[in-house]
Amino acid sequence: MLQAGPIAAAGIVLLAAAGCSTSVPDRQPPGIVLITLDTLRADHLGCYGWARARTPHLDDFAGSALRYTNAYSTINTTLASHAAMMTGRHPQELGIPRNSFPLSADITTLAELLSARGYRTAAFVSCSALASDMGLAQGFTVYDEEFTISAADQNQRRAEAATTAALHWLSQNRDESFFLWVHYFDPHFPYDPPPPFDTIHGDGYQGPADGSMAYLEQLWQGKVTPTRADLQRLVDLYDGEIAYLDHHLGPLLDRLESPEMKGRTLVAVTADHGEHLTERRLKFYHGNYVYQPSIRVPLMIRYPVVPPRTGVVSGTVQTLDLFTTLLTATGVAAPSPGSGRDLASPVAELTAFAEASRPWAVEDDFPRGIRTCPRPPWWCSIPGSWWSLRTSDRLSSTTWKKIPWSV
Numbered sequence: 001m002l003q004a005g006p007i008a009a010a011g012i013v014l015l016a017a018a019g020c021s022t023s024v025p026d027r028q029p030p031g032i033v034l035i036t037l038d039t040l041r042a043d044h045l046g047c048y049g050w051a052r053a054r055t056p057h058l059d060d061f062a063g064s065a066l067r068y069t070n071a072y073s074t075i076n077t078t079l080a081s082h083a084a085m086m087t088g089r090h091p092q093e094l095g096i097p098r099n100s101f102p103l104s105a106d107i108t109t110l111a112e113l114l115s116a117r118g119y120r121t122a123a124f125v126s127c128s129a130l131a132s133d134m135g136l137a138q139g140f141t142v143y144d145e146e147f148t149i150s151a152a153d154q155n156q157r158r159a160e161a162a163t164t165a166a167l168h169w170l171s172q173n174r175d176e177s178f179f180l181w182v183h184y185f186d187p188h189f190p191y192d193p194p195p196p197f198d199t200i201h202g203d204g205y206q207g208p209a210d211g212s213m214a215y216l217e218q219l220w221q222g223k224v225t226p227t228r229a230d231l232q233r234l235v236d237l238y239d240g241e242i243a244y245l246d247h248h249l250g251p252l253l254d255r256l257e258s259p260e261m262k263g264r265t266l267v268a269v270t271a272d273h274g275e276h277l278t279e280r281r282l283k284f285y286h287g288n289y290v291y292q293p294s295i296r297v298p299l300m301i302r303y304p305v306v307p308p309r310t311g312v313v314s315g316t317v318q319t320l321d322l323f324t325t326l327l328t329a330t331g332v333a334a335p336s337p338g339s340g341r342d343l344a345s346p347v348a349e350l351t352a353f354a355e356a357s358r359p360w361a362v363e364d365d366f367p368r369g370i371r372t373c374p375r376p377p378w379w380c381s382i383p384g385s386w387w388s389l390r391t392s393d394r395l396s397s398t399t400w401k402k403i404p405w406s407v
């Protein structure tokens with residue numbers, strides 16, 4: 001039963017379940033579904049207030065779940081952020097400063113813990129940053145990494161294909177206790193939503209800003225000076241990618257909404273990080289700086305209770321908390337303290353911490369002006385920036401940057 005008093009004190013507004021009894025309908029451990037939406041900043045979803053958003057499926061899901069309005073990623077690159085979710089540990093503890101630094105086999109993952117408990121485990125990932133050789137396949141019986149697109153950026157697959165693959169697996173395993181992770185990549189650049197989503201916003205633009213990697217690289221290198229119309233076109237394409245993603249996420253969310261699954265399946269939807277569009281002069285990028293646009297993410301969790309817990313949680317939470325939250329939902333205690341919090345419990349206020357991916361490259365050939373780092377251990381500083389990476393269990397305040405509360 002929801003405790004209206006203490007939960008409300010922690011920042012939860014109860015919309016539907018207040019005063020109602022809740023129960024898990026059977027004793028079988030619940031199914032766990034984690035859906036991660038790459039590069040999706042919270043404030044570009046309709047349920048987070050983006051008025052022109054075309055995200056009906058995610059908005060509907062938010063209405064059937066608890067929606068966390070102040071959820072933060074621990075780092076704004078793909079592999080490191082997902083690794084934190086899967087282990088309950090901050091990226092610097094894991095020794096993962098950014099993509100291409102594999103998770104150590106010595107680290108115990110959520111999938112391993114659930115697999116040991118008898119769960120069927122499957123992951124469907126949609127970009128090469130999460131390829132199986134990056135270590136997150138640990139504990140998954142199925143790790144589907146069929147990347148059907150070889151883009152200039154990185155290998156990936158579209159939402160439609162990811163949903164089809166996940167639904168096929170789900171149809172064969174829905175009666176079991178399962179852990180299903182589905183990762184979608186579409187909002188990540190390049191911004192090239194398929195028709196008709198390429199013109200769903202800003203139809204009629206005539207100009208060079210086509211959202212391609214070629215154009216974005218020119219932009220980042222200062223080789224083009226975008227007009228306001230060019231910048232708006234890129235935002236339109238980013239929103240078009242989100243609309244496309246939402247459209248093809250719909251069938252999966254609908255399946256999870258079905259009577260045989262709803263009530264015995266926990267469904268968590270979040271993002272690994274957001275995206276700077278134009279804020280702080282950072283154009284269409286993420287990774288190097290810890291500011292709200294690239295670190296504040298959507299987080300919605302539908303807990304396996306009937307009736308569902310719905311409402312808004314305003315307390316500060318981190319995506320790292322998903323590790324303990326999902327584990328606890330299955331009846332398993334987190335293996336060690338410091339692995340995040342169970343978000344099903346009242347959320348006390350917390351100072352959230354995140355780190356940027358600087359130094360962007362720790363390899364030896366990075367451009368002059370940035371100090372290269374021995375490896376391992378990483379212990380690097382950048383003049384004018386903050387202490388960055390180290391492989392140590394000790395967390396020092398000098399290694400963290402407090403998230404600023406305004407853009």
Ligand SMILES: [Zn+2]
Pocket residue numbers: 038039077078079188272273
């Ligand atoms: Zn990402």
